[in-house]
Amino acid sequence: MTIPISANNNVNVSFLDALFSATSAVCVTGLAVIDIGDSFNIFGRTVMALLIQVGGLGFASVGVGFFLLTRKKVSFKDRLLIKEALNLNSLKGIIKLVKSILIMTLCFEGIGTVLSFIVFSKDYPPLKALGISVFHAVSSFNNAGFDILGNFQNLIPYANNVLLNLTTCGLIIFGGLGFFVIKEIIQKRSFKKFSLHTKIVITMTIGLLSIGTILIKYTEDISWLGAFFFSTSARTAGFTTHAMGTFTNATLFVIIMLMFIGASPGSTGGGIKTTTTFTLFQSAYSIATNKHCSAFKRKIPNDVVMKAFVITLLAGVVVCVDTLLLSSIEPDYTFMQILFEVVSAFGTVGLSTGITPELSEASKIILILTMFIGRLGPLTIATIWSFKPMSSVSYSEETITIG
Amino acid sequence: MTIPISANNNVNVSFLDALFSATSAVCVTGLAVIDIGDSFNIFGRTVMALLIQVGGLGFASVGVGFFLLTRKKVSFKDRLLIKEALNLNSLKGIIKLVKSILIMTLCFEGIGTVLSFIVFSKDYPPLKALGISVFHAVSSFNNAGFDILGNFQNLIPYANNVLLNLTTCGLIIFGGLGFFVIKEIIQKRSFKKFSLHTKIVITMTIGLLSIGTILIKYTEDISWLGAFFFSTSARTAGFTTHAMGTFTNATLFVIIMLMFIGASPGSTGGGIKTTTTFTLFQSAYSIATNKHCSAFKRKIPNDVVMKAFVITLLAGVVVCVDTLLLSSIEPDYTFMQILFEVVSAFGTVGLSTGITPELSEASKIILILTMFIGRLGPLTIATIWSFKPMSSVSYSEETITIG
Numbered sequence: 001m002t003i004p005i006s007a008n009n010n011v012n013v014s015f016l017d018a019l020f021s022a023t024s025a026v027c028v029t030g031l032a033v034i035d036i037g038d039s040f041n042i043f044g045r046t047v048m049a050l051l052i053q054v055g056g057l058g059f060a061s062v063g064v065g066f067f068l069l070t071r072k073k074v075s076f077k078d079r080l081l082i083k084e085a086l087n088l089n090s091l092k093g094i095i096k097l098v099k100s101i102l103i104m105t106l107c108f109e110g111i112g113t114v115l116s117f118i119v120f121s122k123d124y125p126p127l128k129a130l131g132i133s134v135f136h137a138v139s140s141f142n143n144a145g146f147d148i149l150g151n152f153q154n155l156i157p158y159a160n161n162v163l164l165n166l167t168t169c170g171l172i173i174f175g176g177l178g179f180f181v182i183k184e185i186i187q188k189r190s191f192k193k194f195s196l197h198t199k200i201v202i203t204m205t206i207g208l209l210s211i212g213t214i215l216i217k218y219t220e221d222i223s224w225l226g227a228f229f230f231s232t233s234a235r236t237a238g239f240t241t242h243a244m245g246t247f248t249n250a251t252l253f254v255i256i257m258l259m260f261i262g263a264s265p266g267s268t269g270g271g272i273k274t275t276t277t278f279t280l281f282q283s284a285y286s287i288a289t290n291k292h293c294s295a296f297k298r299k300i301p302n303d304v305v306m307k308a309f310v311i312t313l314l315a316g317v318v319v320c321v322d323t324l325l326l327s328s329i330e331p332d333y334t335f336m337q338i339l340f341e342v343v344s345a346f347g348t349v350g351l352s353t354g355i356t357p358e359l360s361e362a363s364k365i366i367l368i369l370t371m372f373i374g375r376l377g378p379l380t381i382a383t384i385w386s387f388k389p390m391s392s393v394s395y396s397e398e399t400i401t402i403g
Numbered sequence: 404m405t406i407p408i409s410a411n412n413n414v415n416v417s418f419l420d421a422l423f424s425a426t427s428a429v430c431v432t433g434l435a436v437i438d439i440g441d442s443f444n445i446f447g448r449t450v451m452a453l454l455i456q457v458g459g460l461g462f463a464s465v466g467v468g469f470f471l472l473t474r475k476k477v478s479f480k481d482r483l484l485i486k487e488a489l490n491l492n493s494l495k496g497i498i499k500l501v502k503s504i505l506i507m508t509l510c511f512e513g514i515g516t517v518l519s520f521i522v523f524s525k526d527y528p529p530l531k532a533l534g535i536s537v538f539h540a541v542s543s544f545n546n547a548g549f550d551i552l553g554n555f556q557n558l559i560p561y562a563n564n565v566l567l568n569l570t571t572c573g574l575i576i577f578g579g580l581g582f583f584v585i586k587e588i589i590q591k592r593s594f595k596k597f598s599l600h601t602k603i604v605i606t607m608t609i610g611l612l613s614i615g616t617i618l619i620k621y622t623e624d625i626s627w628l629g630a631f632f633f634s635t636s637a638r639t640a641g642f643t644t645h646a647m648g649t650f651t652n653a654t655l656f657v658i659i660m661l662m663f664i665g666a667s668p669g670s671t672g673g674g675i676k677t678t679t680t681f682t683l684f685q686s687a688y689s690i691a692t693n694k695h696c697s698a699f700k701r702k703i704p705n706d707v708v709m710k711a712f713v714i715t716l717l718a719g720v721v722v723c724v725d726t727l728l729l730s731s732i733e734p735d736y737t738f739m740q741i742l743f744e745v746v747s748a749f750g751t752v753g754l755s756t757g758i759t760p761e762l763s764e765a766s767k768i769i770l771i772l773t774m775f776i777g778r779l780g781p782l783t784i785a786t787i788w789s790f791k792p793m794s795s796v797s798y799s800e801e802t803i804t805i806g
């Protein structure tokens with residue numbers, strides 16, 4: 001990315017801007033300090049598409065592996081099912097898993113390319129339209145949110161194109177479910193048979209899409225299609241069909257909350273994740289009503305609940321610290337612009353009120369770090385940094401008064 | 404409050420404004436839609452001072468009672484100590500407790516009145532200065548933040564008066580510790596002998612005051628005295644020595660975070676409380692390092708940790724929902740102004756960027772509700788609303804993937 005041949009001849013790309021773009025691509029964020037369509041030639045664009053795909057696939061594979069690891073505590077029957085379904089004990093099993101992920105990715109991106117091509121071929125010569133369609137499908141399914149139409153215009157020219165809007169939303173939604181969930185939907189086809197994880201992911205995805213659409217439609221002068229598109233795109237993809245600089249504070253705040261929640265685990269999406277959010281509220285409800293924390297007639301383990309809270313706390317801390325730093329570095333922007341930019345980077349969303357290209361170098365470095373923290377998850381980083389075996393020192397309990 | 408005789412003859416106080424002021428006084432918030440000094444006569448001011456004192460004392464007593472209730476799980480030895488110290492099993496014990504709270508209150512407010520009188524007597528005739536001093540001491544020790552100098556000027560004329568600044572800070576800090584902690588400090592006088600609760604409260608209070616002072620001094624063109632004053636005042640009292648409309652976003656954000664954290668349990672202060680904040684971070688640290696959640700060689704019980712997280716979550720939800728509502732009702736204000744106003748009401752702080760008097764009726768009603776929720780605590784309200792005996796249905800555990 002940083003080698004000059006990636007750039008168009010007449011455009012000078014600084015090292016920091018190239019680093020920002022590469023980070024943005026690997027972390028599938030889509031925040032852009034320079035315009036991909038304008039500044040990069042075909043070679044640069046291909047590199048970007050590959051980085052996005054590798055970033056997306058890599059995280060998806062790691063995500064699925066992590067998912068299977070954390071499912072150690074499920075019932076013996078469930079474990080047998082997983083073993084049978086994925087054959088994970090052997091090397092052959094892993095190859096089979098990666099293969100199925102690759103096939104699913106190709107299927108979704110293939111269908112996406114065809115549908116996008118129908119739209120783009122009307123405005124561009126066939127070969128260029130094909131290039132744009134492939135890039136767009138890869139970018140959508142991996143929730144990257146980069147576009148190559150040029151001039152920072154993203155999908156604004158296609159704001160009212162129903163086919164492109166729905167194709168993009170479909171790719172984003174399926175990409176954001178996580179491969180494990182897609183696999184289970186394809187294999188089991190009945191909500192009752194799904195695992196608790198899949199049930200929660202589906203419920204939360206439908207719930208957040210609906211609530212998001214209604215809130216955006218209510219707070220902004222926008223079509224239902226536009227509201228649905230933003231509600232879908234905000235929870236990680238980061239495509240935009242309207243210039244967001246004119247949006248009201250209320251709408252921007254709704255989008256910030258959606259960006260913070262993000263997509264589902266094991267997907268290419270960011271944020272604290274749908275399952276985490278579900279666990280938070282379910283646990284609050286269970287404490288207020290003095291019940292065990294359960295969902296769909298299954299108890300959610302205590303350590304999972306605790307982890308959900310800690311992830312959310314650390315996410316909140318990262319957002320607050322970064323917002324404070326950027327507010328003091330960039331006194332000329334409004335608090336909303338800065339908060340929006342930070343949450344967008346943390347959730348690897350890539351939506352922006354338009355201030356990204358004008359930020360100072362210090363701010364760009366902070367956003368690069370935020371994207372990495374958001375991508376890996378703050379708890380993962382904290383754990384890698386400081387994990388020690390369980391201490392054997394045991395203290396006596398003493399309660400304190402809370403709240 | 405709502406009867407006309409409270410108001411000065413030439414000022415017309417609407418029902419909603421009177422309700423707002425009364426709520427603000429009982430909840431010891433200090434957010435003012437009308438100016439107490441200008442709009443209320445001596446009778447009105449006395450009613451305000453009494454409301455503040457009753458609000459402060461009532462919550463303090465209830466707080467101490469609640470504190471003792473939640474300490475059910477301490478060791479037998481500790482329980483014996485508490486019983487001996489407070490004699491709570493008998494009616495006599497409760498009377499003794501209330502009496503000691505009254506005496507402490509009178510001592511602190513008496514000293515505060517004398518020190519304030521030294522300052523105010525230079526600018527006002529003796530009787531008026533005495534009235535102002537009493538009101539100011541009551542308002543400070545109960546963390547109410549109301550002033551009666553008139554014209555919404557709060558303590559701005561005394562920004563550089565070291566004696567008044569330090570007197571006010573002292574009253575605020577001791578008022579914000581909670582009576583149980585003050586009692587323990589007076590009785591035990593050695594940090595090592597303190598209960599875990601008192602150790603955490605003292606550590607957090609000193610920590611937050613220091614960090615707050617440094618951050619405010621760093622982000623704003625202000626004296627160290629001013630930074631210390633705001634750092635003290637923001638965590639619930641809500642007095643101000645500078646017009647906050649000119650503050651940078653970074654400073655306002657620091658103040659928002661301090662307001663959200665608030666004072667200590669069993670005090671007149673609001674926010675999620677110092678002990679809650681301590682527990683959150685200690686628990687995050689313990690999960691990242693795979694240790695038990697402990698502090699000062701005592702284990703913090705799991706249900707206390709969970710309660711801390713739920714309180715913070717619900718506080719966050721209340722702030723987000725209210726901010727969203729107010730942003731859509733008041734499109735003319737910046738996001739920062741609205742967020743600041745909401746957190747200020749929730750933390751019963753009463754600082755404002757100056758928009759309170761111009762808000763619409765719907766917004767004022769939302770802020771009144773927010774003050775009550777903040778005062779009682781969102782978890783308390785959720786529990787009262789929906790508490791049921793522990794359900795006997797037990798489900799099998801199933802883990803999900805988080806983050």
Ligand SMILES: [K+]
Pocket residue numbers: 028029030143144145236237238348349350
């Ligand atoms: K993205």
Ligand SMILES: [K+]
Pocket residue numbers: 431432433546547548639640641751752753
């Ligand atoms: K207050």
